[in-house]
Amino acid sequence: MGFCALVLVFLVAPILVIVPLSFNAEPYFTFTEGMLRLDPEAYSLRWYREIAQNEVWTRSLVNSLIIGVSATFLATALGTLAALGLASPEMPSRRLVMSLLISPMITPVIISAAGMFFFYSSVGLGQTHLGLILAHTALGIPFVVITVTATLSGFDRNLTRAAASLGAGPLYAFRRVQLPLIAPGVISGALFAFATSFDEVVVVLFMAGIEQRTIPRQMWAGIREQISPAILAVATFLIVFATILLATVAWLRRRGAG
Amino acid sequence: MSTAGRGRLRALGLVLPLLLFILVTFVAPLATMLLRSIHEPAVADALPETVAALGEWDGEGLPPEAAYEALARELVRARGERTLGKVAGAVNRVRSGLRSVFTRTARDLRDVGAGPWRDVLEGIDPAWAEPATWHAVRQTGQRFTSRHYLNALDLQRMPDGSVARQPEERRIYVSLLWRTLLVSAVITVLCLLLGYPVAHLIAHAPERRANVLLALVLIPFWTSLLVRTTAWIVLLQTQGVINDLLVAVGLVGDDGRLAMIYNMTGTIIAMTHVLLPFMVLPLYSVMRAIPGQYMSAASSLGATPAQAFFRVYWPQTLPGVGAGSLLVFILAIGYYITPALVGGSKGQLISNMVAYHMQTSLNWGLAAALGGILLAGVLALYMLYDRLVGVERLSLG
Numbered sequence: 001m002g003f004c005a006l007v008l009v010f011l012v013a014p015i016l017v018i019v020p021l022s023f024n025a026e027p028y029f030t031f032t033e034g035m036l037r038l039d040p041e042a043y044s045l046r047w048y049r050e051i052a053q054n055e056v057w058t059r060s061l062v063n064s065l066i067i068g069v070s071a072t073f074l075a076t077a078l079g080t081l082a083a084l085g086l087a088s089p090e091m092p093s094r095r096l097v098m099s100l101l102i103s104p105m106i107t108p109v110i111i112s113a114a115g116m117f118f119f120y121s122s123v124g125l126g127q128t129h130l131g132l133i134l135a136h137t138a139l140g141i142p143f144v145v146i147t148v149t150a151t152l153s154g155f156d157r158n159l160t161r162a163a164a165s166l167g168a169g170p171l172y173a174f175r176r177v178q179l180p181l182i183a184p185g186v187i188s189g190a191l192f193a194f195a196t197s198f199d200e201v202v203v204v205l206f207m208a209g210i211e212q213r214t215i216p217r218q219m220w221a222g223i224r225e226q227i228s229p230a231i232l233a234v235a236t237f238l239i240v241f242a243t244i245l246l247a248t249v250a251w252l253r254r255r256g257a258g
Numbered sequence: 259m260s261t262a263g264r265g266r267l268r269a270l271g272l273v274l275p276l277l278l279f280i281l282v283t284f285v286a287p288l289a290t291m292l293l294r295s296i297h298e299p300a301v302a303d304a305l306p307e308t309v310a311a312l313g314e315w316d317g318e319g320l321p322p323e324a325a326y327e328a329l330a331r332e333l334v335r336a337r338g339e340r341t342l343g344k345v346a347g348a349v350n351r352v353r354s355g356l357r358s359v360f361t362r363t364a365r366d367l368r369d370v371g372a373g374p375w376r377d378v379l380e381g382i383d384p385a386w387a388e389p390a391t392w393h394a395v396r397q398t399g400q401r402f403t404s405r406h407y408l409n410a411l412d413l414q415r416m417p418d419g420s421v422a423r424q425p426e427e428r429r430i431y432v433s434l435l436w437r438t439l440l441v442s443a444v445i446t447v448l449c450l451l452l453g454y455p456v457a458h459l460i461a462h463a464p465e466r467r468a469n470v471l472l473a474l475v476l477i478p479f480w481t482s483l484l485v486r487t488t489a490w491i492v493l494l495q496t497q498g499v500i501n502d503l504l505v506a507v508g509l510v511g512d513d514g515r516l517a518m519i520y521n522m523t524g525t526i527i528a529m530t531h532v533l534l535p536f537m538v539l540p541l542y543s544v545m546r547a548i549p550g551q552y553m554s555a556a557s558s559l560g561a562t563p564a565q566a567f568f569r570v571y572w573p574q575t576l577p578g579v580g581a582g583s584l585l586v587f588i589l590a591i592g593y594y595i596t597p598a599l600v601g602g603s604k605g606q607l608i609s610n611m612v613a614y615h616m617q618t619s620l621n622w623g624l625a626a627a628l629g630g631i632l633l634a635g636v637l638a639l640y641m642l643y644d645r646l647v648g649v650e651r652l653s654l655g
Contacts, residue, residue: 004459007452008474011534014489015481017499021492029492030502078276085272090265097273099640099649104284106640108592110609111629112284114616115291122290138284141276146652199482202594206616219484223491223599232492235485242480246473 015239022047022232029229047233057218057234064214066129068197071136075193078137079144080186084174086145087152098145105142109202112139117206127209135203140193147192151185184252191245198241292633295406295626300344301398304336305329309399312392317417321392326375329395330367337364345398351621352405353394359385393417406627431611431628438608441526442590448530449537449586450579457541457578462550472542479535487599490528494519494600520602528596533589537582540647544578581647588639592632608632 025044026032034042051057085091086098104112116135117126125131155178163173179186201216208217215234222231302309307328315321336342342364350357366382379386397405397415405415412429416422423429460471478486493499501515510516518524548571556566594609601610608628615625643649 001459004456007456007534008471010452010531011478012474014493014531015478015486017492018485018489028497029495030497030499078279082273082276085269085274088265088269088272090262091269091273092266095644095649097277099644100285101276101280102649102652103640104280105652106588106636107288108594108609108629108632108636110592110594110612110616111288111291111633114612114625114629115287115289116284117616118294118622119287119290134283138280141280142652145276195480199484201484216482216484219482219488220599223484223488231488235482235488238482238485242482242485243477246476246480250469250473250476 018232018235019239022229022236024229024232027229029232047228047230050230051233054230056213057215057230060213060215060218063129063212064198064216067132067136067212067214068194070129070133071140071197072190072194074133074137075140075144076186076190079141079189079193080148083145083148083152086149087155098149101145102142104138109139109200113203113206116203120207126207127212129212131207132204132212135207136197136200137193139200139203140196143192143196144186144189147189148182148185151182155182184255188249188252191249195242195245288633291626292630293626294622295630296402296404298348298398298403298406298623299401300341300348301395302401304339304341304345305332305395305399308332308395312396312399315392315396317389317393317396320376320387320389323374323376325392326379326386327373330370330373330375330379333360333364334367347620348398349394351624352397353390356385356391356394359383359391390417403623406623407630409624410627410631434606434608434611435631438591441522441529441607442587445526445529445533445590446537446583446587448526449534450583452530453534453537453541453582454575454579457538457545460538461542461545461548475535475538475542478531479539483532483595484599486532487528487596490524490531490600491519494524494527519600520605522601522605524600524602525597525605525607528600529590529593532596533586536585536589540581540585541575541578544575544581548574577647581643581651584639584643584646585652588636588643592636 020035021029021031023043023045024032024035025042025046032042082101086094091097112135116131120126120131120135125134159177159181160173163177164170168176199216201214201220204212204214204217205220208214215238219231219234222228222234305328308325311325311328312321315325333342336345342360346357346360349360363379363382363386367378370378376386385391397403408414408421409424410431412424412432413421414424456471456475460468460475463471491498495501496515496517498519500518501510504510505512505515518527552570552574553566556570557563561569591607592609593607594613597605597607597610598613601607609632612625612629612632615621615628640649
């Protein structure tokens with residue numbers, strides 16, 4: 001029991017430590033004496049102001065959103081379609097296809113990134129938003145495929161048969177009967193895909209030019225080059241964002257009862 | 259067409275767009291990358307006649323005048339076509355020092371009108387009087403080569419064609435591979451030791467409490483990897499939170515601050531933290547399905563708690579242990595970001611070496627060969643995972 005508590009502290013405490021430090025009035029990565037005395041003077045929003053006013057950060061947020069949202073739409077559309085096919089009992093070579101579609105998730109990202117760097121540059125997509133969108137779509141697809149096939153495995157096929165017997169065309173039955181029921185799984189998959197793109201740094205390191213720098217790429221530079229508590233402010237923002245995503249997925253799961 | 263046939267076609271039609279997409283955006287890049295590990299045409303393309311002339315050479319002594327003549331001509335041309343840098347780089351990786359020999363020779367050849375070319379080249383640089391130089395040219399002149407893989411395994415091809423180990427001081431990759439496997443195994447064991455009790459606690463807690471505890475595991479799982487790595491830098495660095503705390507409590511002196519980061523310790527701590535949820539989640543889903551009555555039955559039949567655990571509970575959790583351990587191990591051996599940021603020079607893994615050869619040394623053939631070895635290992639484990647667990651059952655929290 002005590003051991004479990006320690007492990008849970010090990011899991012969560014490092015993340016929580018970042019939050020108060022991001023309000024440090026001094027440019028240090030550690031608690032100042034004033035902070036420990038809870039002196040209000042020792043806390044400030046200066047790092048939040050700094051990132052809000054710094055064009056480098058705002059532009060990388062825009063890039064992250066453009067790439068993440070586009071990749072999410074592509075991955076969700078293609079992944080949901082494929083999951084519908086994979087869930088069908090008539091699907092040939094199901095296992096092989098499935099393991100191929102999930103392979104981007106387990107391939108070491110340095111290898112994917114290096115391969116994509118050569119390949120996308122050779123077809124003129126190096127240092128473009130489109131290249132990064134396609135790359136991030138590939139990395140996000142496994143999550144959509146996994147969550148949607150899991151949801152579909154609990155789907156009662158008699159419902160679409162009933163719709164068909166009542167005269168609904170296949171598309172109409174999908175849109176009005178199947179899609180609403182599997183929607184929680186589809187949305188969870190989309191959120192996973194978005195989180196993957198929003199946190200991806202290695203492919204961006206290899207493929208992006210200055211114009212495509214994203215938030216993780218900027219944080220990478222922040223950690224390696226000019227360490228400043230400004231990245232703790234960004235980190236706090238990302239922690240809040242992750243918590244919202246997690247809560248949404250948990251809520252969807254309860255609704256989907258999957 | 260039969261209904262079954264139509265069902266097959268319909269299923270295939272739904273999967274096909276994604277299959278094509280993955281083949282083009284993911285599989286093709288990997289394939290072209292791996293091709294680089296065995297295919298290096300730079301020298302053969304730039305110096306075709308030299309390579310042909312060296313084909314006539316028996317490898318004893320120095321090559322015939324025809325090779326000198328062809329090389330002199332083709333070096334000047336390569337310099338004009340700006341392919342000289344690639345050629346010199348490729349040859350230099352087989353025998354270091356040849357890069358400058360090539361660039362100097364090509365530059366000085368501009369002012370020379372006529373042979374005999376052997377005398378001319380040897381006059382420009384004595385390296386052309388050494389058979390080893392010509393062996394290097396002949397070796398790199400092959401379009402398809404095993405030397406990157408040999409190199410990645412600390413081996414080299416000798417002039418007589420036999421394979422031998424690299425000299426002691428150049429053997430780095432095999433030990434790095436072993437170190438990567440060892441560190442991954444350590445991290446997997448740590449994750450299992452830390453994760454098993456936690457998964458057990460969550461799986462058998464009342465629902466409301468289980469949800470709260472599960473959230474504590476899922477928060478790090480969803481939090482940006484860079485945020486988690488930053489957090490460990492903040493905690494572990496010499497002027498960081500933990501060292502400050504230890505000094506304040508008096509456990510260590512101000513000059514005795516612990517070096518817990520930018521070394522292998524930092525890599526292991528941070529990676530265990532990052533990968534722990536991947537262990538807890540599969541364990542949790544297996545444990546949740548184990549009815550509580552089994553343990554009570556065991557103890558009512560006279561088993562001690564230890565016996566009940568090892569004879570009844572533990573065997574039933576083995577699928578979760580296998581799934582979690584394999585997943586953590588697969589993810590650990592290919593890890594790049596965390597070692598790159600908190601590993602310092604001592605805490606680097608094989609992925610970091612791939613990145614080094616991609617970005618710094620620009621030895622792309624070797625980067626591809628190291629990547630190919632790593633990928634082969636990961637795919638073998640992935641196939642094992644698929645057989646034992648099934649890829650569609652990958653836990654995503």
